[in-house]
Amino acid sequence: MASNDLLKGMLKPIILKLLFENGRMYGYEITQLVKEISGGEIELTFGALYPILHKLELEGIVKTESEVINNRNRIYYSISQKGSGKAKEKIEEFEEMLKTLKIFFKPNFGLKYELFGQ
Amino acid sequence: MASNDLLKGMLKPIILKLLFENGRMYGYEITQLVKEISGGEIELTFGALYPILHKLELEGIVKTESEVINNRNRIYYSISQKGSGKAKEKIEEFEEMLKTLKIFFKPNFGLKYELFGQ
DNA sequence: AAAGATATATAACTTTCTTATATATACTCG
DNA sequence: CGAGTATATATAAGAAAGTTATATATCTTT
Numbered sequence A, B: 001m002a003s004n005d006l007l008k009g010m011l012k013p014i015i016l017k018l019l020f021e022n023g024r025m026y027g028y029e030i031t032q033l034v035k036e037i038s039g040g041e042i043e044l045t046f047g048a049l050y051p052i053l054h055k056l057e058l059e060g061i062v063k064t065e066s067e068v069i070n071n072r073n074r075i076y077y078s079i080s081q082k083g084s085g086k087a088k089e090k091i092e093e094f095e096e097m098l099k100t101l102k103i104f105f106k107p108n109f110g111l112k113y114e115l116f117g118q
Numbered sequence C: 001a002a003a004g005a006t007a008t009a010t011a012a013c014t015t016t017c018t019t020a021t022a023t024a025t026a027c028t029c030g
Numbered sequence D: 001c002g003a004g005t006a007t008a009t010a011t012a013a014g015a016a017a018g019t020t021a022t023a024t025a026t027c028t029t030t
Helices: A011-022 A027-037 A046-058 A084-104 A109-116 B011-022 B027-037 B046-058 B084-104 B111-115
Strands: A062-069 A072-079 B062-069 B072-079
Touching (some): A011 A027, A011 A072, A011 A084, A011 B084, A027 A046, A027 A072, A046 A072, A084 B011, A084 B084, B011 B027, B011 B046, B011 B072, B011 B084, B027 B046, B046 B062
16 A cells, blocks of 8 residues: 555566566556555556656557457557567666665665775 | 667655665765666656655655755755655665566576675 | 546646765876 | 865746546447
8 A cells, every 4th residue: 555655766677577477458447456466565657657658659569459249448558569679678687686676675784885985 | 878768757756665675875976876786778867756755755755954054055855754654665666666577578587696696 | 325436637846866966096198 | 366176045937747537439238
């Protein structure tokens, strides 16, 4: 339930990663999967999701297919062939960032400070 | 040098963690340490840093001491005794979020990580 | 019939970051 | 001795990325 400010900047990489791994997905499906995978910790709201998807589509990284299922319109999003490289790049960039963050949040990293020392 | 949008929401936890581990630090020192620890990947700008520090001070989590060193004013920031619990809480909350993110992105524990290993 | 799940989307607002600007001292190099 | 770099704190304008609220509509369960 805590979809707090901690999420800023992480949602786009998460969405890209999910599309990359799972092929085509529709919006509602993405929110449910994120909730499930995170054990309910990350609540991806529609107000955050759709602007991201639309922007990715505009950038040509994501493509859409519309289908009518159970009388309701459903829009599938997937990484476009053209945008595949860029998507992978963004995902890897974020994974690098996570590695960097780990250095800060390792227990006992205070030792590092002595190198910089005064 | 990419201190891009990927950082959103992560700066406050990083700053809190640094103050928690290293005791009192001054602003400029914090920016330099972040740059060094991250291998230049995270560039903490003053425009981001000082508003965060001031807000933390207003919340009572951080306290300040002013000293004149080399004819220049220097302001030391540190976790206040009163704010210690809250700071720890925020740090742990962020560490939980990092664990959750790991589920989405399987980070391979690279060289950097093992250097600082447990 | 009402409530909840499924489904997409926009608008108003807030927070948080980047970029630019202001101020001022100390040190180093040519 | 002047220029540039490093040290030091801070604010303001603007952009980006979220939250919350709202709108619409169908299907399923109680």
